[in-house]
Every structure is written in structure tokens, then in C-alpha cells.
Amino acid sequence: MTLLSLSNVTAFYGPSQALFDVNLTVAEGEVVALMGRNGMGKSTTVKVICRMLQHRDGNVAFAGRDLRALPSHKVARAGVGLVPEGRRCFAQLSVEENLIASARRGEWDLARVSALFPRLGERRDQLAASLSGGEQQMLAIGRALMTNPRLLILDEATEGLAPVVRQEIWAAISRLKSETGLSILVIDKSLKELATVADRAVVLEKGRDVWSGDFANLTEDVRSRYLGV
Known part of the structure; x- marks a missing residue:
């Protein structure tokens, strides 16, 4: 069953458009990696989900409930847990x-x-x-x-940490997946660790979703085109 759904979502910072018809789903018990280079719209997408930024067009739903009218604290009460960047x-x-x-x-x-x-x-x-x-x-x-x-969002949860600590956190995420069935949306740059936990991936480029599918099918061409430095 689909828990989180973004359909054709657009969002702006003032006059500047940041998201262009973004589509994203997370099913019950699924781990989805939201990927892309810096500044491509990942954190903006998280802000829209958590209602820290209002979207202009499209639909955002959680557990079948339209989130447009909800303030951020009520989204948290509805079951969205955010681990923010920083x-x-x-x-x-x-x-x-x-x-x-x-x-x-x-x-x-x-x-x-x-x-x-x-x-x-x-x-x-x-x-x-x-x-x-x-x-x-x-x-x-x-x-x-x-x-x-019901949904845990991890926004760059291992960025800037020592390797041994990163391993501890990835081990904890793996336990959450295997032992709890918690739905997780994770933003991270580490393809190696993401491959151990993510079921699917959605890749953003300049505020658009340009690729989505099973993480195992994330080809080298997609990686070099949209994820390489």
C-alpha cells in the first residue's frame, strides 16, 4: 500500500521555481533513496512533504490524506518523522x-x-x-x-561524520528496515551503503525527477550522468 505520494508537484522560493512536476512514492515498509547532486531539489522535496514549504501545483498525500492544508506539526503528528540536515x-x-x-x-x-x-x-x-x-x-x-x-525521513544523516560512526548509523538503518518494517525516505550520497538498504531510488536533476526504479537497476550511465561530481 502506498504511504506517501507526490504527484506532479511544483514548488517555488518566491519567484524562483525549485520543483517541476516531481513524482515520488513510498510504500508501506519500503526504503526509497532520494538522490541527486547538491542543489537539485532533494531537501526542497522534504520541505514540501513536511509542509515547511507550500507546493503550488500537484498533490501531496500521506496515508491517503491530502497534506496541503496541514501545518508542519500536524504532519509530524500524522506519522512523518524527520531527521533534518544539520x-x-x-x-x-x-x-x-x-x-x-x-x-x-x-x-x-x-x-x-x-x-x-x-x-x-x-x-x-x-x-x-x-x-x-x-x-x-x-x-x-x-x-x-x-x-x-510511520515514515522516517533521513536528510543527509551521515554527512560529515567519521567512517566508524557512519557505519554505526548505516547498521541502525539496516536494523530499522529488517526488524521494524518502517517506511524510510533517505537522502544520502553514499551509493555503496544505500545499496544495502534501499529498495528503490528516485533521482532528481534541476528540480525534476529524471529516473526512478529498483535500486539494483540504477545503471552506471544514470550514476555518471546525474550523480557524479
Whole structure:
């Protein structure tokens, strides 16, 4: 069953058009990679989904519900959990306070997040500002999971992190896929790691979806044309 659907979506920043008839779907239990070079519309697409940017034309639906009229906090309550680019943890709150600040009743609680990321359990009383960049990223993911979402959106969740921390986060994403059946939309540049978790991919170029299909069918021509530096 389709959980998230974007159909012919256009969006603007003032007079400048950023998205041109973008189409994207995520099914229940599916992991979809949203890909493209920097500045091609990936984060703009996320903003439209989460209603931080209003789209002008087309349709955006989540679980069969039109999102156009909803403010961003109600989209979160509907079941969309966002791990934003840049983490945006509450610096002067503790790890535990960050997690419970977004908590909603469901399967994800402090114990389960700590099982996924043991470092958060070990540092639950520390201020978020005192954590390393990798630990803050784990906290951002844990905070999103505490909303007990139906769809988790990861916007550049491993960017700028040390290789060992990146491996921990990819291992956690793999566990989320295999153990929870959570739907995930992931933006990342690492084709090698994406190949281990993504079922499908959608590629954006200058605000347009130019390729979509099974991740295994992402050809070298598509990679070099739309994803290469």
C-alpha cells in the first residue's frame, strides 16, 4: 500500500521555481533513496512533504490524506518523522530531555532507542551540546523515532561524520528496515551503503525527477550522468 505520494508537484522560493512536476512514492515498509547532486531539489522535496514549504501545483498525500492544508506539526503528528540536515538537537537539553520532548505513545521509547544506539543510553544525562557530531546525529534519529512515525525521513544523516560512526548509523538503518518494517525516505550520497538498504531510488536533476526504479537497476550511465561530481 502506498504511504506517501507526490504527484506532479511544483514548488517555488518566491519567484524562483525549485520543483517541476516531481513524482515520488513510498510504500508501506519500503526504503526509497532520494538522490541527486547538491542543489537539485532533494531537501526542497522534504520541505514540501513536511509542509515547511507550500507546493503550488500537484498533490501531496500521506496515508491517503491530502497534506496541503496541514501545518508542519500536524504532519509530524500524522506519522512523518524527520531527521533534518544539520541535526538541530536542543543544545541545552540533556539527551533524555531531547528524546522525551518529541515522544508520542507507541513502540519507540527510551529503552528501545537506547538499544538501537547504546551511546545515547550511556549519555542520557549529558547536554546535547557536549556530544560529538556522530552522537548528535544518533540523537536526532532517536528523537524522530520517539514520535513513533510511520515514515522516517533521513536528510543527509551521515554527512560529515567519521567512517566508524557512519557505519554505526548505516547498521541502525539496516536494523530499522529488517526488524521494524518502517517506511524510510533517505537522502544520502553514499551509493555503496544505500545499496544495502534501499529498495528503490528516485533521482532528481534541476528540480525534476529524471529516473526512478529498483535500486539494483540504477545503471552506471544514470550514476555518471546525474550523480557524479
